[in-house]
Amino acid sequence: MRKKILTVLAIGAAMCASTVPAAAINSYNATPAPERTEVGAFMALWDNTGDGVPDRFDWVCSGTMVDRDTYLTAAHCTDDWPAGTKFYVSLDQDVQTLLDNAAAQGLTPAQTAASFVTNHHAVEGDTHQDPAYPGTSADAHDIGVIDFANRATDPADVWSFTPATLPSAGQLDKLGSRALDAASWLVVGYGTQEAVNGPGGQTHPGGGVRMKAPVDFDALNKTWVRLAMTAPQGNGGACYGDSGGPNFVTLNGKRVLAATTITGDTPCYATNVVYRTDTQSARSFLAPYVKLP
Structure with a gap:
């Protein structure tokens, strides 16, 4: 989905x-991201x-x-x-x-x-x-x-901004799952909150405000990273309208735009599935537009 x-x-x-x-991103464990x-x-x-x-x-x-x-x-x-x-x-x-x-x-x-x-x-x-x-x-x-x-x-x-840092070719593969699991991950976006149950069914309130939330590494695949959005572990997460937004990982003290939000579970409670930016296919597409590391 x-x-x-x-x-x-x-x-x-x-x-x-x-x-x-x-508000954007899930309502739990999320904060505004003016920076x-x-x-x-x-x-x-x-x-x-x-x-x-x-x-x-x-x-x-x-x-x-x-x-x-x-x-x-x-x-x-x-x-x-x-x-x-x-x-x-x-x-x-x-x-x-x-x-x-x-x-x-x-x-x-x-x-x-x-x-x-x-x-x-x-x-x-x-x-x-x-x-x-x-x-x-x-x-x-x-x-x-x-x-x-x-x-x-x-x-x-x-606007005044510092462009995000993209990863080098295959950087996530070189680091491996253990190092990625130990690293800090952050999702940012303007999307809605997680599903809210009401008399008419589920709705997704909020959106249109830049927010951030911590997420946990779950799994690394050929072109995907799976990130946990579970509240009891202190995580927030992404929801509708956060698509395309960044999932940053901090490596050696530097924030790297490792992947972009694509999909997840329908009510936005559990998992953010994100598209890696360090793969050959992603880099081949990006090369005409931005200087790659």
């Missing part, structure tokens, strides 16, 4: 109706009804700046959008409040997107994804970028 964009949008009404304060300025919200402006008029502007995924003009995310975040969709990145800590304020002012989605750009809350870019996506279970090729190389304004013109 991918943390698909459509699922995020389908639960949007429940999120707006909820009285729970907006993670390299992590941003993936936003889109699109025509949801097919009448040629944009009628949605919202955050849909997460991602990370890996240089001044390259934002790393997931291919399932960039894939299968209606013609004419425009894509943006915001490195603001809280995009949901800005969206709520725009709605209160009666702005249309197109006006809201324009306001975000004019007031330096978002920058428009161009999406690219691994052409081999969706691949197979062994390698989903679920990796994409929003690129600003051909844009007059890139995120570094608007």
